Amino acid sequence: MSRDFQLPGRSPVIACEGMTATSHPLASRVAIETLQAGGNAADAAVAAVAVLCVVEPHMTGIGGDCFAMIHAPGKPVWGYNGSGRASARASLDALLAQGTRTIALDSIHAVTVPGGVLMRDKDGALVGAVGVSGDTSDNDELAAIAGIEAAGFTAETGG
Numbered sequence: 001m002s003r004d005f006q007l008p009g010r011s012p013v014i015a016c017e018g019m020t021a022t023s024h025p026l027a028s029r030v031a032i033e034t035l036q037a038g039g040n041a042a043d044a045a046v047a048a049v050a051v052l053c054v055v056e057p058h059m060t061g062i063g064g065d066c067f068a069m070i071h072a073p074g075k076p077v078w079g080y081n082g083s084g085r086a087s088a089r090a091s092l093d094a095l096l097a098q099g100t101r102t103i104a105l106d107s108i109h110a111v112t113v114p115g116g117v118l119m120r121d122k123d124g125a126l127v128g129a130v131g132v133s134g135d136t137s138d139n140d141e142l143a144a145i146a147g148i149e150a151a152g153f154t155a156e157t158g159g
Contacts, residue, residue: 020044023059026153027051030144042070050145055153065115084112 003009013019018041020031031048039047045068052060066082095109103109 018044020048022048022052024052024055026055026148030148033144042068047144051148054145054149055155065112082115084115087113 003011013021018032018035020028020035022028022031027048030051031044034044034047035041049060049064065084066080068080068082069077070080071077090109095103100109
């Protein structure tokens with residue numbers, strides 16, 4: 001399989017024991033280390049986004065959205081659409097009563113409630129995905145992040 005790198009597109013990637021893809025190499029590394037330590041894809045994703053919160057805070061954060069498809073052995077695939085939702089008090093009738101006919105990008109009404117937070121229950125378990133927890137702990141992920149913070153990391157300038 002070959003492709004012209006001058007054209008838009010993605011190269012096919014094949015892996016037997018796990019793979020990660022993030023916008024920063026340190027996040028990908030921590031995700032791979034999470035998999036190697038016995039974690040599953042959900043654990044690796046949480047570890048990767050935690051690193052991204054540190055190395056690319058302008059691009060992601062704890063208050064972001066989350067989209068996932070999870071498969072636990074012996075269970076059907078479970079999909080989660082954690083796109084931001086409107087606030088509980090927002091309604092079409094309320095907006096129309098205020099004279100709002102369109103929502104501008106800089107309007108307070110364009111802000112959504114982060115969907116990623118809703119992916120976890122009060123104990124931190126993935127909602128709806130009973131039995132998918134891996135063998136890693138939050139302490140392992142936090143130790144990796146602390147190491148990155150202490151050692152420093154390269155910041156992209158975007159140019």
